[in-house]
Amino acid sequence: MIKVIVNGKPLEVKKETTIADLLSHYKISPKVCAVERNGEILERNEYLRIMVKEKDIIEIIRMMGGG
């Protein structure tokens, strides 16, 4: 198991967990969010490839109502 921080909260996930897995875990469609890892924005078409690492800080961002 590895420990990461997602949207400010600690989470333990299995090794070899991809970003896509993570989104799937939260039931978030990859099409309606952006993902930032350690301050770096990830390309959507890489989600299946990129694996989370110990101590990663992940931000999952959505669009919402705003002026």
Next chain:
Amino acid sequence: MIKVIVNGKPLEVKKETTIADLLSHYKISPKVCAVERNGEILERNEYLRIMVKEKDIIEIIRMMGGG
């Protein structure tokens, strides 16, 4: 001949001139004007009947653009 004032100007007309005759003289359709004689407004259906008299003061009024 009798002398009348029409819209501020003197005019001589034959005896037995009706209001209708007067309007006709000026080429004014009775439908688009009002006629006042000596401060009294005349009914449109009386134009054929009413004759102008010596010293009558006639005002012929139209509608025009206004706010």
Next chain:
Amino acid sequence: MIKVIVNGKPLEVKKETTIADLLSHYKISPKVCAVERNGEILERNEYLRIMVKEKDIIEIIRMMGGG
């Protein structure tokens, strides 16, 4: 005794009561008020002379703060 109305309230006074007496009764200086009897304003120098009569309606008015 005679019955009068002073500033909206009934009052009984002795016969031959003057306006001056009335003011004195209320401890009002004649110099700082105006007196109206039955809608008629009384001259200040008549207060000693004028007597109230049965059913008189008396108004005693003062000046006060106003804009």
Next chain:
Amino acid sequence: MIKVIVNGKPLEVKKETTIADLLSHYKISPKVCAVERNGEILERNEYLRIMVKEKDIIEIIRMMGGG
């Protein structure tokens, strides 16, 4: 003779002319102006010592009405 520019205009002065001499030439009191040479502001107590050099660009500045 050396050539300098004073307040945008060319001027020829003798060698060994000091800033004080220059102000004196124009009848300007050192107390009511500031002097800049080649973009550098000169101290007032140096005017007697500092000599102008060939191609110097001199600005003599005064205070005037302003908001």
Next chain:
Amino acid sequence: MKRDILTIAKRKFDSRLLLGTGKFSSPNVMKGAIAASGTEIVTVALRRIDLNDPKDHILGYINSKKYLILPNTSGAKNAEEAVRLAKIARSFGLPAWIKLEVTPDPRYLFPDPIETLKAAEILVKEGFTVLPYINADPILAKRLQDAGCATVMPLGSAIGSAKGIKTKENIAIIIEQSIVPVVIDAGLGTPSHAAEALEMGADAVLINTAIAAAENPVEMADAFRLAVMAGRKAYLAGMISEADMARASSPLHL
């Protein structure tokens, strides 16, 4: 959406824009502007015919079956002159509606409150439907309403000044207290002025110079039509109130 109707003296109107017909460069431009404005009430003035040149009469350009012709008493300097003009207007055979204007001073064309009330009382008794033009005076507005006038028509600012509603405080009180429709009558120079009048709760506006003297009167008439609709819709849809602090439109925290 329910039809939103303006009722004046029991007559019903869909449009809340009254249009004045003065100052148009030509009758055809006027006709175009009337159509583009969507108005149902057009005002006209009464004047002596020029006997040397009894030109086109305005009635040839306005279908009095489609539009309510509302003659005004412009030029009247007192109650007597206004009553005379109203009676002349009536003799044209149109509905006996009259826009009552009594303006003794030609410089600013402000209405005379005393003579206006006097004329209104006479004309109401004579059976006229009276729409008086007044200063934004709440007490006068109330008295004219009590005298039987069909509307009150307070001015926003001086006729033709295009300054908009300079009398906002008083107009707001007139709107609040009135049972008859309130029509803002003078000084509205732009569509935003007209929209603001409706937003405040005025029932209608009367526009003339701002349309007739625009560079393109027909397009301007359309602009006012839209603005009057916008202002009315906003009034009905419940506007937000002013606030002294900012109200974030986006959520405040990331």
Next chain:
Amino acid sequence: MKRDILTIAKRKFDSRLLLGTGKFSSPNVMKGAIAASGTEIVTVALRRIDLNDPKDHILGYINSKKYLILPNTSGAKNAEEAVRLAKIARSFGLPAWIKLEVTPDPRYLFPDPIETLKAAEILVKEGFTVLPYINADPILAKRLQDAGCATVMPLGSAIGSAKGIKTKENIAIIIEQSIVPVVIDAGLGTPSHAAEALEMGADAVLINTAIAAAENPVEMADAFRLAVMAGRKAYLAGMISEADMARASSPLHL
């Protein structure tokens, strides 16, 4: 009538009303208001997903083929945070347009001129189409234009204050000097405020609170749509100027 087009960064729009999507009571009300407003550009904010409740995403309610989605950087307190948000927005795969907002103080949400310019310079270099929200500061507006921004978006008054255009003098100068479109961005509380902005020559307005927080947002959106059309039409049709004396609309002499 020739089509009247608003061009921002070479993209063409028929509507001059940009609509913010904050504060609507429900997604369906928002959807209705977007349709009624006639807008072609809708702004959105970016926030962390709530992992316990990854609710409906707003993009499900807005057809991004039909509307240009304009993400904002609301919440950014400095240039760095704004740049980060812009990049996150871009990763959604939408056109790289960004409404740049840098507001260090949450009480009034006024923009920071220094950080806004800094962020704009970075974002323009990175290929973004940048629409910065600014105080009504003519010099800053000029600098942002020179830095390659696609518009300038000066505020009329504080966000959500509904006070209208309180910065009229400065806005007029910004409009006069600008080559890029000028969009009035905050403080417009009523359709008449929006109409006035267009009448002044602003190219567009951005509305959010005034519609979203109205009693009836869909009707209010329609009212703003009409008002924006009215204001623009009036601007093009040549309004009359203000006058200090009355201008009679009826002929002066009887």
Next chain:
Amino acid sequence: MKRDILTIAKRKFDSRLLLGTGKFSSPNVMKGAIAASGTEIVTVALRRIDLNDPKDHILGYINSKKYLILPNTSGAKNAEEAVRLAKIARSFGLPAWIKLEVTPDPRYLFPDPIETLKAAEILVKEGFTVLPYINADPILAKRLQDAGCATVMPLGSAIGSAKGIKTKENIAIIIEQSIVPVVIDAGLGTPSHAAEALEMGADAVLINTAIAAAENPVEMADAFRLAVMAGRKAYLAGMISEADMARASSPLHL
């Protein structure tokens, strides 16, 4: 400097500040404010004495040799009541000056133009010096002047509202046309409002609530005294006009 005198009905005054005496927290505070204001005319109201408590009379606090006592007809709802109050006031033996107020509606206390004119005509005939309180109605002001009133006293905004001069356009016309002094009477809430009235050319102002209800009425009276002097001096000293372009105060080129 030549003495700058205000003349009302041939009586001369140095001060252009009339002070109302309502709403003071105590007679002594009132006395202090009267002194600090520099006023020479103080208004008072007339009311029934409370027979159960015939308290201090206000005249004990105001030296009627030093100050002109100006009774008002406040409370009058029509001409008849106003005339009655004026006559009662006269019977106090003071100069027969009257501030004429006819206010049928207690909510906003706006004056009735018809009843005010009627009362003014009667009172002038009876020998009173009449100072009528009116809406900012230029035609009414003219009629009251013609009827022999000693001043006209148009309101700036509703009594006690502190909104300042909301009726600027009309007040300016009243000032321009009037031969008698123009006193701005209601709604002035701050010294800057008072200064502005004098700058516009008004001859004087009447202040009550803004002083009496201030936290420190005596200091506020002094502030108004200074502001009235400032406004008057500025009027006489020839103010600059507004400009649309900047006018550099420093020379433009280095």
Next chain:
Amino acid sequence: MKRDILTIAKRKFDSRLLLGTGKFSSPNVMKGAIAASGTEIVTVALRRIDLNDPKDHILGYINSKKYLILPNTSGAKNAEEAVRLAKIARSFGLPAWIKLEVTPDPRYLFPDPIETLKAAEILVKEGFTVLPYINADPILAKRLQDAGCATVMPLGSAIGSAKGIKTKENIAIIIEQSIVPVVIDAGLGTPSHAAEALEMGADAVLINTAIAAAENPVEMADAFRLAVMAGRKAYLAGMISEADMARASSPLHL
């Protein structure tokens, strides 16, 4: 009454009126106006001496022991030029105070926020007491305060425009948030404008054109002196607030 002191950078002043010296018709008129205004701080500009006519220097007319001479950087189009002018000013041997103005565009003379902050940061480091002229931008004002400026000087409206405080909303926020004194710097055309600034809580005003270009500058200076005192006194004495309903000043019932 306790002395009411204005403290700028630890220096104490009794007067809250700063006076600009541009545009006076003669040095003697300027001298008279300075005296009449009661000011303790006078601003001056820096320019090349005209070598063909090295006229009277302004310092001959202003006693720099009595008045603080505050040179400005007018004419500077960027930070560098402003810093240069500040240094030249300092070489005159007066206290190192500088009114910082950076105005790239001569038409409206609006200040550049970016260059002003940059110059302020440099000058504060160099030991100057910096009083920056700015647009009424609350965030910029805060940043300049944080950078160590001795005041902030937001503009009321464009320099010399005489339009008064057109930026009221923003000025109010700047006043609320500022620790350093707030001096309203441009656009004040009349004493009532100046009084209003002080009433709002501004610490001082800077006046130039409105006095120098008046018909009678000396009397106008006196008028401004009185108005500034009036406004300040009113601020301290606790003004009444605005009300939407009338507040009777006389008792309501007869």
